[in-house]
Amino acid sequence: MRVVLAEDLFLLRQGLVQLLESYDFEIVAAVDNGPALLDALVTLSPEVAVVDVRLPPTFTDEGLQAALEARRRCPGLPILVLSQHVEQLYAKELLADASGGIGYLLKDRVLNSDQFVDDIRRVADGGTAMDPQVISQLLAGRSRREPLSMLTPREREVLKLMAEGCSNTAIAQRLIVSQGAVAKYTTSIFGKLDLAPADDSNRRVLAVLAYLNGTRVDVS
Amino acid sequence: MNGVLEDMDAIAIANAHIRPALSRALQATGRGVVLAAAAVLSLALLVATTLATAFILLGVGVLLLPLLTPLVRRLTGLCRELAAHSGVAIATPYLPERPSEPGAVGWVQRCRSILTDPASWRDLLFLLLNVFVGFVLGLLPATLLVYAVEGLVLSSGFWMLIRESGVDFWYGFTPMNTWPRAALGALVSLAVFGIWVVAAPGVVAGHAHFAKALLGPGERALIASRMRHLSETRSDVINIQASELRRIERDLHDGAQARLVAIGMKLGAATRQLRTNPDVAETLLVDARNATANALEELRCLIRGIHPPVLAERGLEDAVRAIALESPIDVDITADVPGRLAAPAESAVYFAISELLTNVVKHANADRASIDLRHEDDALRAVVIDNGQGGADASVGTGLRGIERRCATFDGTFVLNSPEGGPTVAILELPCALYSPRTSSF
Numbered sequence: 001m002r003v004v005l006a007e008d009l010f011l012l013r014q015g016l017v018q019l020l021e022s023y024d025f026e027i028v029a030a031v032d033n034g035p036a037l038l039d040a041l042v043t044l045s046p047e048v049a050v051v052d053v054r055l056p057p058t059f060t061d062e063g064l065q066a067a068l069e070a071r072r073r074c075p076g077l078p079i080l081v082l083s084q085h086v087e088q089l090y091a092k093e094l095l096a097d098a099s100g101g102i103g104y105l106l107k108d109r110v111l112n113s114d115q116f117v118d119d120i121r122r123v124a125d126g127g128t129a130m131d132p133q134v135i136s137q138l139l140a141g142r143s144r145r146e147p148l149s150m151l152t153p154r155e156r157e158v159l160k161l162m163a164e165g166c167s168n169t170a171i172a173q174r175l176i177v178s179q180g181a182v183a184k185y186t187t188s189i190f191g192k193l194d195l196a197p198a199d200d201s202n203r204r205v206l207a208v209l210a211y212l213n214g215t216r217v218d219v220s
Numbered sequence: 221m222n223g224v225l226e227d228m229d230a231i232a233i234a235n236a237h238i239r240p241a242l243s244r245a246l247q248a249t250g251r252g253v254v255l256a257a258a259a260v261l262s263l264a265l266l267v268a269t270t271l272a273t274a275f276i277l278l279g280v281g282v283l284l285l286p287l288l289t290p291l292v293r294r295l296t297g298l299c300r301e302l303a304a305h306s307g308v309a310i311a312t313p314y315l316p317e318r319p320s321e322p323g324a325v326g327w328v329q330r331c332r333s334i335l336t337d338p339a340s341w342r343d344l345l346f347l348l349l350n351v352f353v354g355f356v357l358g359l360l361p362a363t364l365l366v367y368a369v370e371g372l373v374l375s376s377g378f379w380m381l382i383r384e385s386g387v388d389f390w391y392g393f394t395p396m397n398t399w400p401r402a403a404l405g406a407l408v409s410l411a412v413f414g415i416w417v418v419a420a421p422g423v424v425a426g427h428a429h430f431a432k433a434l435l436g437p438g439e440r441a442l443i444a445s446r447m448r449h450l451s452e453t454r455s456d457v458i459n460i461q462a463s464e465l466r467r468i469e470r471d472l473h474d475g476a477q478a479r480l481v482a483i484g485m486k487l488g489a490a491t492r493q494l495r496t497n498p499d500v501a502e503t504l505l506v507d508a509r510n511a512t513a514n515a516l517e518e519l520r521c522l523i524r525g526i527h528p529p530v531l532a533e534r535g536l537e538d539a540v541r542a543i544a545l546e547s548p549i550d551v552d553i554t555a556d557v558p559g560r561l562a563a564p565a566e567s568a569v570y571f572a573i574s575e576l577l578t579n580v581v582k583h584a585n586a587d588r589a590s591i592d593l594r595h596e597d598d599a600l601r602a603v604v605i606d607n608g609q610g611g612a613d614a615s616v617g618t619g620l621r622g623i624e625r626r627c628a629t630f631d632g633t634f635v636l637n638s639p640e641g642g643p644t645v646a647i648l649e650l651p652c653a654l655y656s657p658r659t660s661s662f
Contacts (some may be wrong), residue, residue, distance in 0.1 A: 054533060061533040085520055085529045087544040090540060108516045111509050137546055 001124060004046040005030040006220040007065055007082075008055050014128075016050065016110070034062035041070035041077065048124035053083040053090070064090055075099055080123045082107050091134045091209075098206050103129035103165075107174045119165070128165040128205045135163045138209075150192050158185040163208045245420040249361040251302050251425050256362075258295060259354030265292050266347040269573075271406070276331065286330040289340065296343050296435050299350075303428035305389035306421070313339040313437035315444065338438055346434040358429040368416055371409025375402040407544070452627040456553075464526075471522050479515035483508050531570050535560045536600075539570050540591060547577055549586060556592040558654070561600060565630060565652040569593075569602055572623045572634070576604045576646050579619060584608025584644060595654050600634075602648040610642035 005023045007013040008030075017027050030039040033056040039048055049070075055062040067079045067183050080103035081094060103123040109131065110116050119129035139148070139160065151159065161171045168186065172179045186204075190196070195207045221501045268287050275281035293314065300310040320326040331567035334340050371391050374382070379389055379396035388395040391405040407445065490504035523529065531539035537555045544551035560566065573591060580589050585609030593602050614620040614636045627634040 022464070054529070059532075083529075087530050087542050089530065089534075089542045104517075108513050111513060140546075140548065187384075 001047065001121075002044070002046045002144065003120075004027045004028060004040045004044060004049040005051075006032070006034075006040075006049070006055060006066070007052045008032045010188060012052075012107075019038075019110070019113055020050075020120075023113075033057060034066045037063060038066040039068065041079075042073055045074065045077070048078045048080065048120055050080050050082060050120065050195045053081060061117075063136060064093070068070055068093060071097060071102075073098075074100050076126065078123045079103070080105065080120055080129065081105070082110070086131050086137075088137055090115050091130065095128075095206070097134070100128060100206060101126045105129060106133060118151070122165055127208070130164050130209065132160070132164055132206075135160050136139050136164070138194075146205050151189065155185055155189050155192075159180060159189050159208060162189075162205060163188065165205050231524050233468070241417055243445050245361070245417045247305070248259060248421040248424040249365055249416075251305060252358040252361040252420070252427075254426055255299070255302060255354050256359070257425070258298060258356030259350055259352075261295055261357055262347045262350040262354060263290060265283060265295060266344070266351065268346070273335075279517050282327050282331050284319065284329060285334055285652055292340075292343055294345065295581055296346060296431075299346075299354075299431045301433055302424075304426040304429040308425065308428035308432050309430045313342070313435070313441040315441070316341070316448075338440055342434050342438060346431070349430075353430055357430075360423050361416060364412055364416040364420070368409045368413035371412065375406035375409065377661055378400075379405075400463070401562075449628075449631075451489050453625075456592060456625045468522065468526065471518075475518045475522065476515050478520065483511045483515070486511065499506045527567060530564060536566050536569060540573055540593065541644045543574055543577060544591065547581060547589075549581060550588045551577065552588070552590040553593075554590070557593050557595045557600070559595070560655045562655070565600065566631075566648050568626050569600060569628060569648065569650060572626065572648055573602055575619050575623055578615070579610060579612065580604070580606040580644070583612065584610075584642070586644075598653060599649050599651045604648075606642070606644050608642050608644060609640075610638045610644050611640045612636060612638035614646055 001024075003020055005013065005016055005020070005027055007016060007030075013030055013032065017030055020027060022156050026211050028044050028046055029036075031040055035057075037049075037051065037055065044207060049067070051063045053061050053064045055066070055139045064081060071077050071079065073208055075097070076099045078101035079089070082105055083090070086104065086106055091104050094104055101123055104118055105116075109119070123129050139156065150154075157175065158171055159176060166174065168179055168182045177181070193208075198217055208215075265288065269285070269292060272284035276285065277531065299313075300312070303310050315333070317327070318333055320329040320333075329339060374389065374391055374396055379402050379443045382389045383397055388397050390396070392408040394401045394404050394408070395417060396402050397404050437470075458526075486504050486508040490501045490508065493501040493504065528539060528542075530542045534542075535557075537553075537557050540555070543551055544553055560571070577591075578591065580586050584606050586606035589604065589606040591602065591604050593600070595601075612620065614634070615620050620636060626635045627648060630650045632648065634649075635647045636644070638644040
């Protein structure tokens with residue numbers, strides 16, 4: 001799988017290159033600044049990009065801006081954004097186009113390489129990978145509001161995993177329940193939240209995220 | 221039809237222009253009368269204070285001066301207040317009162333601080349001049365009004381009563397002894413009335429400017445108060461900074477540093493067990509990985525407390541949006557800040573707003589808040605309003621005191637208005653320049 005990597009710290013860049021190569025990814029470009037990243041994204045059209053939010057030359061959110069700009073030019077270009085901190089504000093911006101193929105994770109997640117590589121693959125397939133911290137912030141922010149409070153604790157757990165981007169199979173594995181049970185939970189959640197159930201897992205995640213974000217993006 | 225319309229126009233014009241002018245003139249006249257009374261008091265206080273000062277060497281003055289000075293300052297305070305009504309703001313110039321010892325020593329100390337304050341001597345000069353200036357300027361509007369009313373009353377027919385007693389009453393330059401002359405007198409009195417309406421506020425404002433020249437802080441007092449402010453805020457800054465550094469040091473020492481040591485020890489143990497006991501080694505390695513994640517989380521919190529990444533990356537407006545998103549209550553944000561502020565100001569405003577919002581969530585029992593940020597006239601103004609129960613007091617809460625002090629180091633102001641029952645309004649104003657936004661390269 002062809003990957004573009006953007007990370008300005010040499011050690012971390014090398015570490016990511018080694019990690020991804022050991023999982024048989026092909027690194028087509030490993031850049032260390034915003035303009036080079038945008039250039040690589042647009043000209044090399046990789047199957048997925050792994051991008052650090054903060055990059056030179058401004059050391060602000062250069063990487064995020066490059067990612068958003070690249071997706072404006074090539075809609076749906078799969079990008080996984082990494083950061084030392086997660087902000088709901090950035091998650092909102094990344095999800096705004098509702099076209100999937102987007103990920104936003106803390107750099108800590110790299111420590112669990114199997115899970116991290118799964119996340120990259122899911123994003124490359126047009127899915128989503130949201131950091132659990134983003135999801136718990138979103139849930140905490142809206143927890144006082146109806147109808148989220150009507151969910152049972154178990155349903156909230158399922159909702160959380162769903163929002164992170166997990167498929168029914170993955171949720172079943174994580175919670176150690178049958179797939180049928182997960183399907184029952186999701187149906188009930190969609191019913192309580194008044195969301196249209198969808199088979200396509202990506203649409204499902206986007207619907208949940210849109211709901212949590214309070215943006216109500218129409219994803220159908 | 222036209223006539224009626226014109227009448228209505230005339231009424232509208234009267235309502236819009238004449239009434240306010242009349243009420244302004246009347247209020248000014250009232251203030252003038254008070255000023256004239258103050259002028260009389262000025263004379264009394266001038267004499268008393270001069271005598272007290274002269275008698276200091278005899279000892280009586282040492283007792284009298286500290287008793288008289290508050291009266292003098294109350295009078296000058298009244299003049300400042302009246303000047304404020306005329307739109308002339310006069311700052312209080314006195315040096316702050318130093319604590320004095322009880323007994324005779326205290327009286328001497330108080331005398332000394334009164335006599336060494338230049339503002340006391342300027343007050344005395346004001347008393348001297350005000351005896352004349354205050355009396356004349358103060359009574360002028362009232363005199364004009366009385367004279368105009370007198371003319372109107374006489375020309376309406378009262379002149380005949382006076383005429384019967386055999387005296388010619390002179391009004392202005394005409395004796396009122398025939399109707400045509402009375403009519404002339406009426407015209408003159410109308411003119412006087414007009415002059416009163418136009419001139420009364422100006423005359424009283426004139427006194428305000430005179431008062432400002434003597435009762436406002438002199439250059440020395442201004443510099444002194446500026447120095448006082450600077451040294452106070454400087455020591456605040458030093459203290460705040462030192463305690464922040466201390467906190468960061470402690471957090472790093474007990475947090476990240478300790479965790480790194482633990483991780484290193486786990487890795488060491490894992491290395492030893494690798495050959496002989498691979499299962500134990502694996503557990504140790506997983507532990508080490510989890511400990512790394514915890515250390516990262518701790519560092520993240522620490523960094524947020526020092527300088528939030530979103531503030532560095534996006535500036536004040538988006539950083540405030542980010543706090544609002546994380547708040548459990550609904551927060552509306554309006555902003556007009558076309559650019560970036562200097563980093564210290566940005567950080568100060570950010571932490572102040574963050575603190576205010578935390579207070580709203582913790583204490584106000586509110587479910588909505590609004591934040592307005594805007595940069596106008598070289599100052600940033602942040603207004604935080606909530607619909608909670610009110611009753612917040614800046615002098616009690618240490619957090620609110622902290623915001624006040626941090627603002628002061630930027631020559632900014634923090635005002636809190638929180639009546640019992642709400643709503644609470646907090647206004648933060650910081651003078652600071654605006655830089656063009658640090659645009660990214662796209």
